[in-house]
Amino acid sequence: MRCYVSSLEHLGGSPMKVLIYGRRAVASALRMTLPLALLIGLATPAMPAPAPAPAPTLLRASLIVKNAADSIRFYEQLGFRIELDQSNARRPEGNPFPLNTPSTAVRLVILGSSTGDGGRIGLVEFSAPIPTDNRANTRRTGLGDVVLVFDVANAEAVHQIFLKSGADVLEPPQVYVSSRTAPDGSPLQGRVFHVRDPDGYLIELLEAPKSVAITLDRARGDSPSPAAHK
Template structure:
């Protein structure tokens, strides 16, 4: 083993409505189900730091290809009484994380995401950094998670060196 850590394998979003969230991310292109089921063992809540165990439903979705960059969609049981963040439908806030994805065509995917329940969806902007000029947009999914979509060839995710020389 030559490296001490892997690339990001999966981000997990704790969702209010699992079916709605699955549909939202399918519209973005997460068309494969890596796992769908109920987490029944007490370790599933203990690892989250929750005091009492209640089984809960999850789905892990992904795009075609290697098993990294997946999304876990976890709907905690109502009996868990976990603290729920208020829905937010505005710009980025200090301390939050944005999920960033390359998409081939913003004009094709944005209407689908709006129909699937995007809470905030402003107009795409032209982002410029050195010689790079690309359209981007930040939006909120149906649970208020911040997503940044970058209009670039999704195959560019496989570049293993810097995209720019600074």
């Protein structure tokens, strides 16, 4: 292998010697220096993947209502209380909210659970003029509709409250069977029914599933509910 010595002018003006090797020597030198560069940190390490952005926080579900007072009375039956109630003038010109009428007044009511658990409901009442209704006048629920689901301790008791208040109750509480089972393998059953609020929004009242006392039923000579076999 031949080795040649040459000299170049350094950027600072002083001579600098450079050794020029043959092709095989250069390849061998690269194989030796690359692992060394990795060991001493000269090589650029792979950058870690960026952390995913956190999901935004859902502040509340807001409903556009005709009469906030009626809606407040309805949701108070579920244990909600007023956290905020404010009315303001509204300038429809240049307002980014896509309302279908140039309403000049708005009332915002925020309801929260009396226990502090769960989410919040916003009631938004526009007036002067009142917005037009975009939803079809139908009892059936379809695309674009909203369903608010509430967890209740006793579906039958809540059902009686809404019946006495004259609410639009769609059916009595129905038994449903959960896909989960109790530790002993017995089925879990709950109750559910539906009601519409004063503006027609569909409300689902869901009593969490509980263990079915099959052993007690059999001791009395009874059979489990037919729904338990579904």
